[in-house]
Amino acid sequence: MSRTCEEVEATLQIAKLNLEDLRSTVQCLAFSSTFTNVEYCLMELDDTLCKEIEAGGSLVIRGDKSDHAVLCSQDKTYDLKIADTSNLLLLMPDCKTPDQLPCDQQSFSVSYCEIAGFANHYWELRRCRPKLKKLKKLLLENAYEGPESVQGDGQDTQLYTTEDLLSQIQASHAELMEHLKVLHACQIDGFWRMLDFDYEMKLLNHVSQLMDSESWSFSRVSGKVCLQELGPLEPEQMIQHCLECFGKQFVEEGEVYYALDEDKICRVTAQMLLQNAVKFNLSEFQEVWQQSVPEGMTTRLDQLKGLALVDRSSRPETIFLLKTEDLPEDTQERFNTLFGLREKWAEADIAPYIQDLCGEKQTIGALLTKYARSSVVNGVKLFNSRRPLS
Template structure:
């Protein structure tokens, strides 16, 4: 195999014999075919890149799954399969690598009976001096909340004010967010989303709270048990008050299929007490971010249907029970998880400013979104916080605190 200038004529058998003679190479030591390499003049050097892949990407390609680059023009390249996200970095190759279509190797260049040497031309498609290596990484979802908030649903009466350019379909989110489909679907589960005319619309908290109150008021007027909720009857009564896609999204969030059924064997549903009580608590906290403990619990209990029972544990992720030494009383203090920074370092710094010491149960709702694989809540706290023990209980605080 030899590399020649394309401007010259193709090597002949005579040329090959002369070169072998000058190189003092016995022709009998070589296979019977000589392939001459020529660089292509009309090829575009950016047509191909050399990408190193791991076993997962290789299997995805072989199985015909989606493997794509995602993000906007100003973003660093990110490679996504259906379930994983990879960052890409360019690396140099110590020796140039050639991409040569139809190049014959080993036995393919040897005839069973050698009668004469053959000379064939091979065109070099591209010369690589670098390649791209991949490394699995967390998806970049920092902008998801911002993108969804820009077009949140605030009622049909406000739809004329929505800029259509801010609306996001599933396909648009796929192309702009640097994450796999599986990870994006998982992230969307943290939001209350309604599919309205093919667009994914974040339902504003005001609409969510108002709609849930309508639904629970209707439930309270019936003789149903918690696990005997009739979806069709509920919507029929409230269809003039709640837009159907919004009703479906909220009903899905706050209920689950019951073990009981209607007379025609169609399903009944069960309200999730924890979720319903937690949202009612958020409504109260929005009106009064700091409330004396007993007063809050009494108001909370009055605001929920008779067959639901608010519990302090339902406040996890939305409020804290703290002791006010100046007033000598316990208080419920609003602390919504969604309002905290999206960076684990900044989030923990803010949490430790709010409260110096936390138990695992107290802090878990605020950092669980940063867990992945073996990096669970305990592992995160071991890495980013300091552990101390008081009265047999473990507490976590700032690594640089007292």
Template sequence: GAEVLLNLQPTSSVSIQYHPFFGPHDDLVLLELDEKLLSDVLYQRVTLRGQPDEDAVLCTKSKTYSVKFVGTSNSVFLIPPADCSTSHESGGKNDKQQVATASVIKVAPGNMELVEVAPRLDKLKSILSENLYSSDEASTAMGDLYQWDDLINKVQASDDELKAGLQALSAVEIDGYWRIVDEKYMDVILRMLLHNSVLNDWLLDSLVEDKVVSVLELDGFPRKLVYHCLNVYGGRVEGEAMGGGVWRLDSRRVCVHFARGILREGKRKMESFMEEWLRMIPEEMQPSFDMLEGEVLTEKLGVETWVRALSVSSLPTTPAERFSILFKERAKWEWKDLEPYIRDLNVPGLSSEALLLKYTRRSQPSVDAEPGAIVVVSCESSDLVLEESCLTFVIIISSLLHHGSGSRSMPMPMPMPMPCEHLISHLRESKSVFV
């Protein structure tokens, strides 16, 4: 049996034969694991997730792995223990010797391999956005609602990654269902909180939980939504001794919220936007345009600067789709503008620099770019086609000039690739003729 092979000595041999139950092999899959995953599998801490029309993923508590079949050129034999093996006798009439054999019960043509991947959270945003929670109670009965068990069955992500995805979407569990609260409703709650802070002389960096919750409940807001508002636009103050807890509003989150509201109706001139934005923000907060990194884009139209919304939270989480949308917004990006929109991309084993090398190429800055600015374009940009065309052109011209001269010298070496902007000057210096 299997023990025979395990104890096989050098230069020894063993007979291989078909097991009596040798049969179909499609009911068996080998899974290759590293030491980190072995204990999770042995103690049943993994799950396979995915819908019938999706490629399955394997999830631990904190990570997601794609499952890929890898074929092998050599057959892998599966041999059962000794009690399922057989033996036979050999030798002459007077010399019988029992020879150990190994019985092959299955043949594996390959194995399944696990590769860590980013969680597939775009679906989470899609299904939760179907039915936003608003002030209209009737809306809660429209569309599908999802509990935690529904989400882990539909979204290909580990439990920890799913929780992080819900937090990134500012989702909240209401009556057992996970919901995204409509931004307009969140705006009403936040404005009422700020209004009451003025009426009651509350400090925005020291909001007493019990007072805030009780006052906003009297204004008609559900207790759960008041806590959610505090959590979305602020955080608990640690180490405070005041009863009931203390919260502090986060300046950036509040400022970004009001900027989104202004730009929801379309782009604005910079002066008009800044004037309205500053007017809406509480006096205790010090807004800065840098707070809107990854939320807005600016563009020059003539002598005027315009501002328009482009939130990183609205973009796909897969790199290919993310870069495709970004280069539809702009053909060329300066690195300082692009970086906030790819900073959150999560691809195991690939840094932001590696993603840039894969999906972009460096380009020449425009005349209005800042000195020393790094500019990138899409790998599919026409700039690259132009560069390749120029390179082909210089090779052809050099070859024609050489062979047309009647020279019997050795063929010229292939010109080394060079940036497109240097090709014309190179041709001029070599006195090549343009046709």
């Protein structure tokens, strides 16, 4: 039913509102003949996401049937949560906001808007960590062990393109690509492959031996000579990939060189030594470790944060492999696992294993306050579980 101007004025009088105090355009609402409450979902976006959509970008909802859905922009991941509201939200495609109405109109007018639907809840977005643990598992299904493994071993072999991974991993494109770098994955014939650890160490050993024979400093390794000398042994793409994973490229007099990263090489060498041992005598390990790295490099225990854990309470002191990437992604499960391994932790020991759990503005201290209890033993602050462990 359409209202006339006279009916609108009469309604304003009953409401004791003066026409002079209002805008000259009145919008009358009516339910559409195709009114529905199931075809529309509302989502609350922050300014950054709004601008991304307005600039032609897109938002993608990712997750398998068993996953809690997340929404991804080009570089961020958000949890999707339903937020209820006590106010009924009306969906009106043709409704105008005050700033869209004429403000200098002299005559009083009435316009009509149809209500297409309503909602009593909306999707609320909360920034969250990308869920990347599954990525390594997928890539290890067919780890690259050399040229003979390019095509896989049979019909059941699964290889993944970027699009394949985006369809299965709950992460934005930028976060996925960054983690592929962390895993030292590379693209071979359009498919992402993660190098078998032994094969990766074989490549690094080739480079180390060449450095030794040429008497090179690890801070100035010739990319050209590496490809010339090692190309007959391994694919040039793999030699270059190894140099890029463990070094930083620079150009000098028109030639490409690599400055190898001391910490990365010491770290991966330690992983090689520890991966087949349950526990290693600490002093013996440090001696063997130093002898195993290229000449000129110095090993330090702080290079092993998030990779190995030192047990100072045992006699003799020991060290064993404990990788952050092998721990649960869920925060509570991560703490349960850590406190299951060791009842009490010093902050310096536990920090590397929970650093990745911190939100954008969250500190390690805040995380420990929420999930652990603190006590002081012999002047040292230690943390233990807030809840009993089964």
